[in-house]
Amino acid sequence: MRIGTSLALVDLDRQLPNRNQRECLYWWDELFEWIAAAGFSYIELPYQPKWDFGGRSGIPLSMRSIAVKDGDVAGFLTRLRGHGLAGISAVHLDPSLFFSSQLDRYFGAFEHFAMEALELAALSGAGTLTLTATPCVGDLRAAWPDSFLERTAALFSRMQAAAAPRNVRICLRNECWGLLAGEAAIPFLEGLHPEIRLDLDTAHLQISGVESAGFLRSHASRIGIVHLTDTRHRMTPGEEPGWIPEHPRSAATSMFRDVGTGDVDLVDFVDAMKETGFDGDVILDSRHAADVCRALLRMRRFALRHFEPLLAKPQESAGTAIDGRHAADALVAPATPSRKEA
């Protein structure tokens, strides 16, 4: 079992003060230091190729970004280790970005970028590639062919065939706003290759009306990886998710809360993990945290109570000095001093 935290912690979609920092390599170097200082050795990487299209390679969430800034995955891992992290335990791709009424284009893009994400998972030694199974249900109403889930299943099968020889497990994520929310994922999963497992996300289950500890006790053999996430939200009956599903239409709210600040019974869930002998990877995930450092410390507090032997001791890292890897930076003066110099 490896304890990690997800880079989904970082909200890149909202223009809140100081968001501009998050497009710069230096900020991610600092984040990696903070994550290590919070006691986490591993990260989950949300695979987000959309940043490729604006040349935002400072955001290390795609193979292109890694190639531009670090040369290759090995270079990226070296960089992570230089900041006190051991590596990447999981990669997650959500294909909702590609969704439109042109389903051939959706499935084509889904598989193309899933293969990129698989490449990253395989080369980095991440044991798991999680794929979000379906976009938001609200999106699908406009383009709802009966074949949608059949095509999704076929794609998962192809990904499984590609992943298995590379020692990567394919997991399915069933968000609360998708077609396979809650218990609906199980019959779909049973129709897939037996090595494909579920990525159990505690908050998504609870929002779907399913108690996550009980779900784990019932389906432990089908769970490949666990996301400990938190929420205070419940879907109201008949509520239709909006296009930005984590911001429900019913009222302005943030669907996800920092781990330990919602009302998911994560203590019972951890007990369920022990009872069932679950020993897969665990990701503590404070998605789109309002305050990244606060969220990391909250997750550390939770992890200290439940996973202390598995937490890393904060290590001396190589520091955050920019080493001039970006050729253009070196040619313009004055340079911004590194944190060590400042």
Added chain:
Amino acid sequence: MENIRLSHMNHWKTIPYRTTPNFRDYFYEERSNLAYYSDWDRILRYHAATGYDGIEVAPWDLREMMALFGSPQAFSDFAAERGVAVSGMFHGAEGSHDPARREEVIAAGREAVDQIVAFGGRHMNMCPASNYYGVGPLSREAVATAADTISEIGRYATDHGVQIGLHNEFFCAINRENHHEFIALTDPRHVFYCLDTAQVALIGENILEFYERYHERICTLHLKDTAEAALPDAVRYAQDVEIRDDGHRWFWEPGEGTLDLEGLWRLMKKHAFKGWVTVETDGTPDLLASMALSSYHVKQVLGKIYR
């Protein structure tokens, strides 16, 4: 009636709500400023409060905006109720230099024109080509292809009451060595220029000389400042150079850099510029503060020269 109407280029990214009727409850979820940046009602009120008559829409936000509002007209009506008009939309003509992509680029350009018309906007401020890295240097044939393709889009635009404003960027494949040649090859009846003051200065142009030379074609501005000018080729042609690894900023609010914006305003007065000027504050750590600072400089400092 003032000669200059102030617009702001939208860099607000994802705004998840139209309005927030439960504003106080939403605030108490985090007790933070998150609630202040979460709905278009407030964002547009900030525009009006800080002196902007207009907003320039960003194409990368369209999907989410349309999901919230249903149509460009609905957004424009919503904005108008708050005293803000849609001045136009940005567009990138990726691949314009490539004959094999001509039809694709023209189709995308026409679609963007249609969207601007639906918003009730006037300007399509267009980066004229792909980024330099991986594409440049462009041959003269490629420059001519790009000019021809843009002119074709321009004809469609003017037929529909929209003006293309070439919006060059310091990392674009149309760059210092072919900038003027490219402009000369475009059709002046249908292709105009959106002078981004910082971008053009970073390319190596003197913005006063540039304005004097092209004032008849400059239909609008993206107004921003910079503390550098005439970046060397190795910088302009580098990969993903728009965002620096160390957080160094290329762009600043008007008045916070070293450009002679007062000289530019004197020229705008000389040539009786009339129309939209869009403040663009990309790279800022605080969009609302930058909006306010910029508006103050335009109205209270530059406005003493020409308004």
